[in-house]
Amino acid sequence: MDLTYTPEEEDFRARLRAWLGEVLPRLPAKPAATDWPGRRAYDTAWQRMLYDAGYAGLHWPRDAGGQGATPTQHLIFLEETERAGAPYVGANFVGLLHAGPTLAVEGSAAQRVRWLPPILRGDEIWCQGFSEPDAGSDLAALRTRAVRDGDSYVVSGSKIWTSHAEVADWCELLVRTDPAAPRHRGISWLAMPMDAPGVTVRPLRTLAGSAEFAEMFLDEVRVPVGNRVGAENDGWRVTMVTLSFERGTAFVGEVVACRRVLGALARAARANGRWDDAVLRRRLGRLHAELAALWRLIQWNVSEATGAPPGAGRRGNGGGVPGAGGSVFKLRYSHVRQELYDTAAEVLGAGALDADHEWIADRLSSLSYTIAAGTSQIQRNIVAERILGLPKGR
């Protein structure tokens, strides 16, 4: 249990800090939340700055265009960029955190060369075409069909909750290539160009007021067979690779941000007199413990990823229970995040009715955390069945 950083890690942190101090003041002004083209331009410009400085795809393997950094260095990168107030990954989210890592692991050499560099440079934006109106958390129930026609798949169906679809160049698309196969077996993973004829995007307005995601209608869209990642009908396995990235380090920066917000809440409560309320004070104290523990859980998971061979079960809470990873973290974090912003509303009092207040906008968006990327109910099933080994059932 060694929490000290190596001299190399400290050196990396110092260089990163210096670089951030130099470049962040040069960033253009942040666009409005509703200005999607503006947000794309802002997010991709930041990605380009990272790329030029050698920080893009930091922990990706070198042959995937990355820097081959250790998971701990990646953790430091996420911690420092958040601490310095650097832009969030934003429109680059799916490309950098889902599609890119999946392509790096499952893509052919040609596919990696074609798609990875533009993701890292910020030249191309990806969106995620997994969920469907009738297949949300039950992803294996998806019905979008892809029928082979020569060198193409002809894709028809619809997708929903497609984040960043409005400004995306590519979509990581799950399609059913064998309707006769058992539901997990007949699925394939395609990279679909968003400008292909037959693709229609209709933005969906969220309860937070912004259009984060969209509905997508696919009407006989032709996708080259060469855009399939992994074998035909092997898309479920490829998808599980994608999702393991999603639940991995995707939330690291957010935990750092939440800890910063919590400190600001305490100071605001001191300033406006709410601090005298012992119930509120104790809630803030508890959140302090929760967020600190979540941060340490991330460090634990990263150390586990760095050191032990997979499945070595180093966590060792007995009985051959494997390391409890992303689902455990996501379950607690998504609820703590909601509690944090509920507490922010308590600190603000009537000020919590101001929809333009940053904390209140975040309060609204926090409602998605127990739903997106697998609902809390689905995560509990995963923990119970895959980690605790309870029988499948209803």
Place this chain on the structure above:
Amino acid sequence: MDFQLTADQRALRDGTRELLAGRFGRERLRAAVEEPALDRALWRELGAAGFFALRLPEADGGVGLGLPEAVLVFEEAGRALLPGPLVACQLLAGAVDGVAAGEKIVGLCEAERDPVLWEHPAECDELILVEEGAGRGGAGPGGGLRGAHGRTGGAYRSAQDRVVCAPFASIDPLTPLARVMDLPRAAPLALDAPRLRREAALLTAAQQLGSAARTVEMAVGHAREREQFGVPIGSFQAVKHLCAQMLVRAEIARSAVYVASVTECVLDVAAAKLLADEAAVGNARDCLQVHGGMGFTWEADVHLHLKRAWLRAERWGVAREAEELLAAGLID
């Protein structure tokens, strides 16, 4: 950074688990419920195995390990529901002769609590009272500062028969308690009282963590075996979700406890105690629920975990204090 157990630490944990499983298995546990007198032979065996001398320097006959190792050992004690003033004996092994070897048993109590409670009063040879000095962290090594109540802060030792106490019906059948009415403060002990409290809180949290992890296993084991409506109850989502939440609680507590053992920071210890208390109590409750009617009987072990968890939650930093401390820590 490698925030994982070393090979030596894993071996220590596994060895402790094996020792306790062999010497304090289920039969011994149930016997102890009926007859709560401590097993002196087992105590000496624990002493011989280095359980109490774990952190004493090797030159003094100790094992020379640190707080992280003590936490791993206490986590195992918590799993096994091992009774006795374990925290007191671990913390006083270097200060009171005979404790390190398991020959002598000492108790430890906090003067500021009301009532001042003493665990295993009949079994202890001595009682050590810890008093807060003037202000938080005011008592340095050796104590000796004037206390908030005009008393001297620090630690005092008293022979068992010099302590005036009244009977107290303990909620935990494995932990007899007495209410200390008066304690002579004649023999001061040169101890760092704030540090003693911090370590007592952390070792108590480690036991809570062990208990929380154990009740996850008990619940999962029962949910796999017990059939209702023709299927194992573990196939019902309602039961699965209880078990999943139990694991989440235990794992969050584990991160907090392990990290506090490395940093020894006051706020980390407070967070560890808070989250481990919640994990132990919450998990025991949920484990009882998964066991259904059987869980409500005296024969099931679940209630023993719950009662001990309640008891530990009231010792060495209760939720209210930890939360206030952590809240104050946000302002600096």
